[in-house]
Amino acid sequence: MFALGRLLVIGFLVLSVVYICLSLYSRAVRRDKLEKEWDEEIREGDRETFVEGGLREYDGSLRRKLILGVYIVPLTVISVIIYFTNFY
Structure with missing residues (x-):
């Protein structure tokens, strides 16, 4: 049980870092597209x-x-793997 708890905590921290990076990247791409649209079309x-x-x-x-x-x-995949490993 301790190993599952450790997996969930570390996994949550890693996924949080990935989420923050992906969110910032996506927002930066959107900002660049908006700036480019304004430069080319609106002005x-x-x-x-x-x-x-x-x-x-x-x-x-x-x-x-x-x-x-x-x-x-990832949490769904991990849950399915744990379920099938333990009950099949």
Whole structure:
């Protein structure tokens, strides 16, 4: 039981680091796309206001929520492996 607890704690910490890195990377890519869109197409108004508005939309988007799969998928796989190992 202690080994499972240790696995879960270490796994959660590793997945948290992966989630933070992936989240920051995805936000940076979105920021670059918004800046590029403003530079090529819009060029009216304030650039920072346009980018911040786009990032606010991104914060509520489905893509942002899908990044939570970093926690869900590995924990599900580990649970299935443990279940089949112990009960089949």
